[in-house]
Amino acid sequence: MSKPVIVALDFADDFECIEFLSQFPKDTDLFVKIGLEMFCQFGYPFVRSLRNRGYKIFLDLKLHDIPNTVRRTCEMIAKWDVQMLTVHGSGGSEMIAAAKKGLEGSNTNLLAVTQLTSLGQSELSEELMIPQKSQDYVTHLAKLAFDNGADGVISSALEVPMIKEVTDESFLCVTPGIRPKTAQVGDQKCVATPKEARELGSDAIVVGRPITQSEDGFSAYKNICQEWNK
Numbered sequence: 001m002s003k004p005v006i007v008a009l010d011f012a013d014d015f016e017c018i019e020f021l022s023q024f025p026k027d028t029d030l031f032v033k034i035g036l037e038m039f040c041q042f043g044y045p046f047v048r049s050l051r052n053r054g055y056k057i058f059l060d061l062k063l064h065d066i067p068n069t070v071r072r073t074c075e076m077i078a079k080w081d082v083q084m085l086t087v088h089g090s091g092g093s094e095m096i097a098a099a100k101k102g103l104e105g106s107n108t109n110l111l112a113v114t115q116l117t118s119l120g121q122s123e124l125s126e127e128l129m130i131p132q133k134s135q136d137y138v139t140h141l142a143k144l145a146f147d148n149g150a151d152g153v154i155s156s157a158l159e160v161p162m163i164k165e166v167t168d169e170s171f172l173c174v175t176p177g178i179r180p181k182t183a184q185v186g187d188q189k190c191v192a193t194p195k196e197a198r199e200l201g202s203d204a205i206v207v208g209r210p211i212t213q214s215e216d217g218f219s220a221y222k223n224i225c226q227e228w229n230k
């Protein structure tokens, strides 16, 4: 099976989103990410409607709360038949283990966010006052996630080799912050091209605006898939 390009559906309304999806031929094996923007507006019925179309779903809610709340939330999401769910790794060992417990019996992969790809070394040290070097912080959180039952992490593609080294080759590294050479970087600080992500060992890439804001979203998607799967 080829590794997926996951399309981040960050749209202001569901009509715009469905219109975007209508460009894709029906037999496209589409893996989409529903994040906070769309989930806050349209909730579970929207997730269900995309699942009913046959899409694979990455529900990117980045849960970050006390273990009991996260476990109970995950118990509910476990019934939704989504393929991936995120929590923040910085929620700690108990919270990660509680999320995994909540997902028990489902096929949902639990992914822990290490360091947001919109944060660079200076934000980490100067704003968040985290004394470690970014790479050490990321590998520490990845190991914490691995040791507490997560199936993988969300990280920059640039960190994948180090993460696989401290965890396991099978530990999933799903990487946003992907920018083809000609695309605008925007608010992302840690970026890689699809080709770089593949060479660094990412298991899946997440791409939003370079596809969703392109004049021809389907062509942009196909070009990225081609570069990624070469």
Ligand SMILES: O=c1ccn([C@@H]2O[C@H](COP(=O)(O)O)[C@@H](O)[C@H]2O)c(=O)[nH]1
Residues within 6 Å of the ligand: 008, 010, 033, 035, 113, 115, 116, 117, 118, 154, 155, 176, 177, 178, 188, 206, 207, 208, 209, 210
């Ligand atoms: O560290 C992270 C975690 C999640 N994201 C999400 O991925 C997409 C990226 O969208 P682009 O438009 O390609 O920048 C977006 O939905 C983020 O919420 C991330 O970028 N970094």
